[in-house]
Amino acid sequence: MHNDEYMNKILGGYMGKNIGGSLGGPVEGAMPPLSLTFYSNLDKLPLPNDDLDLQLLNLHALEQHGPNLTPDNLAGEWLAHVFFPYDEYGAALMNFRRGVKPPLSGWFSNPFSDCMGAPIRSEIWAMVAPGQPDIAAHYAYNDAVIDHAGGEGVYGEVLFAVMESAAFFESDKDALLDLGLSYIPKESRCYDAISIVREAYKDGKSFDEARDRMLEKHRNNNFTDAPQNIGITILGFLYGSDFEDALLKTVNCGYDADCTCATLGALLGILYGREALPEKWVAPVGDVIAVSPEVKGICAPKTMAELAERTRIAAQKVMLEWKRDFTFNGSARADIYVSTTEYTYHLPHGGICDFEVRADFKAGGPSIAKNGEKAVEFTLINHTDAELPLRMHMDYPDMIRADQNDIDLKFMPFEEKKRTVVFRHQGNLAHRYDICCRFSRLHDRRVWDTRSIDFTLVPKLRFLVESNGRCQTMDFDSNRVAPAGLEKADTYLFKTNMLIPTDRFVKLNIATEDPITVTLDGEVCLNLNKRTIYMPAYHRSASGKTLERDMKAGAHTLEIAVHTKADPYFVAVVSSGIESADIGAFYGYTDVLFDAE
DSSP: OOHHHHHHHHHHHHHHHHHHHHHHGGGTTOOSOOOOOSOSOGGGOSOOOHHHHHHHHHHHHHHHHOTTOOHHHHHHHHHHHBOOOSHHHHHHHHHHHTTOOTTHHHHTTOTTTTBTTTGGGOHHHHHTSTTOHHHHHHHHHHHHHHHHTTSHHHHHHHHHHHHHHHTTTOOOHHHHHHHHHTTSOTTSHHHHHHHHHHHHHHTTOOHHHHHHHHHHHHOOSSTTBHHHHHHHHHHHHHHOSSHHHHHHHHHTTOSSHHHHHHHHHHHHHHHHOGGGSOHHHHHHHTTBOOOOTTBOSSOOOSBHHHHHHHHHHHHHHHHHHTTOOSSOOTTOOOOOOOOSSEEEEEESTTSOOSEEEEEEOOTTTTEEOTTOEEEEEEEEEEOSSSOEEEEEEEEOOTTEEESOOSEEEEEOTTOEEEEEEEEEEOSSOOSOEEEEEEEEEEETTEEEEEEEEEEEEEEOEEEEEEETTEEEEEEESSSEEOOOSOOOOSEEEEEEEEEESSOEEEEEEEEOSSOEEEEETTEEEEEEOSOOOOOOOSSOOOTTOEEEEEEOSEEEEEEEEEEOSSOOOEEEEEEOOSOBTTTBSOOBOSSOEEEOO
16 A cells, blocks of 8 residues: 555544544434534534544554553553543543553443443554554454453454454445454344344345334443444444435434444545545544543644654554555454453563463452452463473562462473462451562572562452341442342342541442432431432432532441342442542542441
8 A cells, every 4th residue: 555545544534533523522422313414513623532532542552662562551551641530431440540450450340341432442553554454453452451341342442443454455345344243253232233234234224224123122221332333333334325424324323423423434534535535524623633631641643644644653663563564464363352350461571471470360350358268360371492490479468368379380391380379358458459479480499580460459348238137248349239149128228338538528329220218327318219220430320329428537337228129239439529620520439448347
């Protein structure tokens, strides 16, 4: 591919992203039918939007860390530069701040792994790997798992990255869809939503019939749920007669309209190129880049031209690292999916891997109960052709003990061993327990050098649960409180102490569909006798299910009565609830604990 053609498609993709986000942003979350025919806020364009913001963040990550970018690198970029509290972003940031790393950060204590925060980040990976869908899929997967591991959001980002990478060379829509779908599981909801739309299109059904058929199966009360929105994007892609018609069909389907339109705009922009985009849609947004105030310190490009040039430079480095050229390699495949419950460490860090460590936390993730145990299975692999004598030593805080330490291991060339270590909690609770595992290479029974890995355990939530007068103490892995095996009742009572380390303003969202009564320090604060939507977010909640107040440091008795004939559940979301001058509002509190004793 000639450089001029490549740059035309990059500019087309970014401009299409900006156009679609600016069109859909004002109606984000609106339900169909809508009737937009053009931008609804011409005086404020272009609109800042996380759809483009996070492309800029990932470009910054590539520039900082190079083509061997890892999920840990991306998580570090988020911690340093992103302050979005929304849905999966807020959940992942909460995990990062507690020391929970990818991919566990994407599924542990995260009710939003099926949502749209990852599918909107696909374009940068396609643009630095044009015509190399396997490379684009590799980066997209590593990006998506930091906040969507195990969820539909991962499949959405991988799908779009593959299609957009191929679109630099391939223009047939069916071929692009076939290739994209080949990278995601057939049993996924995203795959099914797209298949329903394609079948309706091939059967000659109208746009409205295809939309209704897809939504009949995949409609979700959370407007950001990925399968319905990806289905809407593909509706516009297939049924749109041109750029304008495709975007208008998509935006007027509603739901997560900024995401659906921005992604489709980018895909069509890559297909058609910047020069083919209608000036009617380009002129109002111009060449300027607007960045959301929640994204800080990334030295964002000021113009589309600068963004395209920096992307071109990053692409050259990626293609050189992967030993590819700017041709179409659509037959390549990437084995990208890994376990969502384990960390993988390569030693030495940042070099050729001589020794690999996998720490698998299994069900329950990296959580440990008060005075309880957590087993972690280590898989240790010698990747060299030499014998490797090692000593495994663990450092941990006073509240944690291990059933074994200073473990001597001898590896033959290319040998793999497994060792399970049981960690036990004792004494006081803390909001995190940092553990360091040191692997010392031994020669002549002396330490030659030492390399280390680290991970964090976090405390479970403890409640006293009562049903039909019977009480039992129960621990929950994450902030989703969903006990199994309770005696059936009309009301289930959950009692605990909410431990606040310092005076502060607290927003407590009790997210459940069921009616609830909430008592804090003996005072009934919430009493809602009707069902609502389930919305376990830091920044938004169902009406009548949020408690806000100034709270003193110390223990506060909390009782939550869930009124239901079904199995009870709720998610307890604790956030700041007020605006902070430097990091915005609604960031999650990492240091608030729940202990029934």
